């Protein structure tokens with residue numbers, strides 16, 4: 001599988017529609033890839049909280065309208081990163097989600113994933129967005145992609161759930177800040193090693209809302225080796241994955257089979 005990770009900046013000086021057009025044209029340039037991945041919340045910027053409500057859109061809104069024909073023209077599976085999804089009706093009224101799109105080479109939306117772990121503790125995304133609750137995989141380009149978004153990378157149990165659901169390539173769009181870049185690289189490698197899976201983690205470049213971004217999109221193999229890593233600036237990172245390596249790694253070093261589920265919890269302190 002040839003994968004291209006498009007690490008773009010979500011600069012607030014660039015109008016969102018211009019960025020959509022620019023991203024669509026970058027996707028079209030990836031003809032020959034099997035899978036193209038975009039970062040988290042690239043239309044708005046992951047930390048541009050003030051713009052979330054204004055830029056929120058339904059799943060079939062302008063982001064999908066820009067990306068679907070681009071995926072079709074390039075003939076690629078496209079993980080469209082994520083955007084702010086507005087859901088007008090629900091038990092508690094309107095809600096916003098941090099939602100990812102996966103589009104087929106025919107330009108058809110084949111999967112959505114709503115970010116499960118919201119970042120910000122008692123502010124930002126954690127207060128503005130609702131949390132997804134579904135572990136989500138999708139068959140694409142000869143692999144089973146396990147979908148996660150940014151802060152999700154810190155929660156290994158989600159990734160175990162994805163592997164249990166058959167994932168062999170874990171795809172993580174992100175808007176990860178420069179300040180915690182060491183965690184980004186470490187966690188991407190840890191998720192690959194412990195799950196004996198490829199990890200494709202695509203971050204943003206530049207800075208938005210005053211938060212410098214780490215960039216350093218990264219592709220890691222099931223043994224934890226870094227196959228390719230971007231710099232800090234805008235860049236397309238292209239990498240070839242040998243998907244048979246997942247089964248080979250799991251056979252030669254079958255640690256996943258040694259899991260001990262259902263261990264007895266400790267007795268409460270006396």
Ligand SMILES: NC(=O)CCC(=O)C(=O)O
Pocket residue numbers: 040046118119149150151152154174175176177180183
């Ligand atoms: N957008 C995010 O989820 C940011 C996550 C982050 O900064 C961190 O986990 O650290």
